[in-house]
Amino acid sequence: MEILVCVKRVPDSSENEIEVKGDGTDIERDDLVYSVNEWDNYAVEEAIQIRDKVGGTVTVASVGDEETEEVIRREMAMGADNGIHLMDDAFEGSDGKGLATTLKALVEQGSYDLILTGAQADDGAGQVGGMLAAMLDYPFASLVNLIEVVDDKKIKVGREIAGGNQEMNEIDLPCVLSIQTGINEPRYVGIRGIRKVASVEIPVKGVSDLGIDAGVVGAAGAKVKRLDYFVPELGEGAEMLEGSTEEIIEKLIELLKAKGGIK
Amino acid sequence: MAEIFAYILHKDGKADDTAYELINAAAKIDPEAPVTAVVAGSGSELDSACSEAAKIYPAVWKIDNEALAYVNAEAVRPMLVNIIPKGAVLLLPHEHFGMDLAPGLSIKLDAAYLPDVVDFEGVEGSTLNAIREEFSGMVSTHVAADLSGGVVVTVRPGAFAPDEDAAASGEVVDKSGDAGAAPALMRRYLETLVAEVGEVDITKSEILLSIGRGIEDEENLEIVFDLAKVMGADVSCSRPIVDAKWLEKSRQVGTSGQTVKPKVYIACGISGSFQHLGGIKGSPFIVAVNKNPKAPIFQAADVGVAADILEFLPELQEAIEELKG
Ligand SMILES: Cc1cc2nc3c(=O)[nH]c(=O)nc-3n(C[C@H](O)[C@H](O)[C@H](O)COP(=O)(O)OP(=O)(O)OC[C@H]3O[C@@H](n4cnc5c(N)ncnc54)[C@H](O)[C@@H]3O)c2cc1C
Numbered sequence: 268m269e270i271l272v273c274v275k276r277v278p279d280s281s282e283n284e285i286e287v288k289g290d291g292t293d294i295e296r297d298d299l300v301y302s303v304n305e306w307d308n309y310a311v312e313e314a315i316q317i318r319d320k321v322g323g324t325v326t327v328a329s330v331g332d333e334e335t336e337e338v339i340r341r342e343m344a345m346g347a348d349n350g351i352h353l354m355d356d357a358f359e360g361s362d363g364k365g366l367a368t369t370l371k372a373l374v375e376q377g378s379y380d381l382i383l384t385g386a387q388a389d390d391g392a393g394q395v396g397g398m399l400a401a402m403l404d405y406p407f408a409s410l411v412n413l414i415e416v417v418d419d420k421k422i423k424v425g426r427e428i429a430g431g432n433q434e435m436n437e438i439d440l441p442c443v444l445s446i447q448t449g450i451n452e453p454r455y456v457g458i459r460g461i462r463k464v465a466s467v468e469i470p471v472k473g474v475s476d477l478g479i480d481a482g483v484v485g486a487a488g489a490k491v492k493r494l495d496y497f498v499p500e501l502g503e504g505a506e507m508l509e510g511s512t513e514e515i516i517e518k519l520i521e522l523l524k525a526k527g528g529i530k
Numbered sequence: 531m532a533e534i535f536a537y538i539l540h541k542d543g544k545a546d547d548t549a550y551e552l553i554n555a556a557a558k559i560d561p562e563a564p565v566t567a568v569v570a571g572s573g574s575e576l577d578s579a580c581s582e583a584a585k586i587y588p589a590v591w592k593i594d595n596e597a598l599a600y601v602n603a604e605a606v607r608p609m610l611v612n613i614i615p616k617g618a619v620l621l622l623p624h625e626h627f628g629m630d631l632a633p634g635l636s637i638k639l640d641a642a643y644l645p646d647v648v649d650f651e652g653v654e655g656s657t658l659n660a661i662r663e664e665f666s667g668m669v670s671t672h673v674a675a676d677l678s679g680g681v682v683v684t685v686r687p688g689a690f691a692p693d694e695d696a697a698a699s700g701e702v703v704d705k706s707g708d709a710g711a712a713p714a715l716m717r718r719y720l721e722t723l724v725a726e727v728g729e730v731d732i733t734k735s736e737i738l739l740s741i742g743r744g745i746e747d748e749e750n751l752e753i754v755f756d757l758a759k760v761m762g763a764d765v766s767c768s769r770p771i772v773d774a775k776w777l778e779k780s781r782q783v784g785t786s787g788q789t790v791k792p793k794v795y796i797a798c799g800i801s802g803s804f805q806h807l808g809g810i811k812g813s814p815f816i817v818a819v820n821k822n823p824k825a826p827i828f829q830a831a832d833v834g835v836a837a838d839i840l841e842f843l844p845e846l847q848e849a850i851e852e853l854k855g
Contacts, residue, residue: 397633401637520849
């Protein structure tokens, strides 16, 4: 099975406090810790496990600036066979459709049976996988939390729906799936693993290599534009308990007793 | 002005809560615009969902097709492409079905796509202005979508107040013919596997001590179970704890987990994502303990403590034990 996994380098929001720059044009990026988008990491792990079971290759692709290479390399250290770095000034300001257009061109240069994306990334949009599938006229399933290879023509997938229930589907290959967290337990990548792939060549492709018109991607092609970042005016919010830990605990216990929070 | 359509989810003949919210989302885009509900399915369940939608919306379009007895996004998509007029705004809820259908639908309609919108700021010329959140709700953004080719929008459940009156008397128009035949499917629905009930049923708990990624390590779970014991609480959690396999899925609170209705909910090391908060109903008294004083959970909580849970929870336990003697 030839598998392509699309990944994104993002600020790790469980490690960082995200602050908006004074002029609202961006978030403060200087001291941020970046990593691979959590959902994408599950997708790469899943691809590796499928390959190890049925054979084939795993290719990891990412659209992004120079720094993006470190994320592709990290996923190769996990066990992906190939990496492709999609980088061009023309990609700057792409909306979801622009990204899907870029990835479509990449898919058409290969012959992939299975294309995985994360269910969503740092912007919470969850759009690229579904758009890519529609552009390719491939079937799509979102929020996938189980994959079983049936044969080389079809697979069985579980989708996470409400209430912890799982919707089972059969889907023809080639297809695009967006992967939900918890589908597997992504392996740990140590320094040694990273060192092993430190000198592997990761090809870089831009608009001309992909044969796309620069006007349909990036800010030029975007139908949706982010105008700014801001922190919304907060409501009243919680009453924050202040004082020494002892004082806080005393107040909290009183409140809990009053509300029936201690039996 | 563009026409607005709202896609209605329904189950067992009843319209979803979001059906009542999308009408108010539409009004925020343009209070003058005509709004039509689109309801797809089959048989008598579809008919009762349509009647309910007609109480909320001035017009209802019905798509009745046996192939939609279980609505598969890939089956309904070409039907919507056949009937939604060019340039329209189509609203769907941002949950597992909307996320499945909307991105691909926007491509097939050649429309812009606005995902997970929490508010609208109206229409300016040929631009639809909306508000979204990024980084799990830590920052917001203003976004502008080009309206000239239409826009598909997924609206966050709970972001708009429901229409309480439901006093419309819309006409139900059968659009099944225009929607066309069901396509040959490359993705086929097989069955729904219902989640197992775990050792505790958190949907029945009165006091929930809920933990999130802030617990940091599986070994620290002990702290939480010890405290829960002295409080008489049950332990629930956010999704990452289940993803890490530290607790069973039946303890997860949220849109893809359980819906709970306790009297008191204590969120420890939980950031407060909308998917998590979506599982807390019945307006419990919410206490949040989080080391980040700016965590979004403090917007949802009644009382907050800015503290490290690994230090705070054992101290709280000691104090309760002393009290109980
Ligand atoms: C389709 C979909 C469905 C989803 N369904 C659900 C669902 O049903 N339920 C759910 O919970 N999530 C769900 N999620 C995931 C959700 O978006 C969030 O990722 C998740 O809720 C975050 O969990 P968390 O708050 O525990 O972790 P984080 O967001 O990582 O937050 C951890 C918090 O702990 C604090 N913290 C860290 N260390 C400490 C410490 N020592 N002391 C005190 N505080 C500390 C941090 O400040 C932070 O606020 C879903 C996501 C998707 C895409």
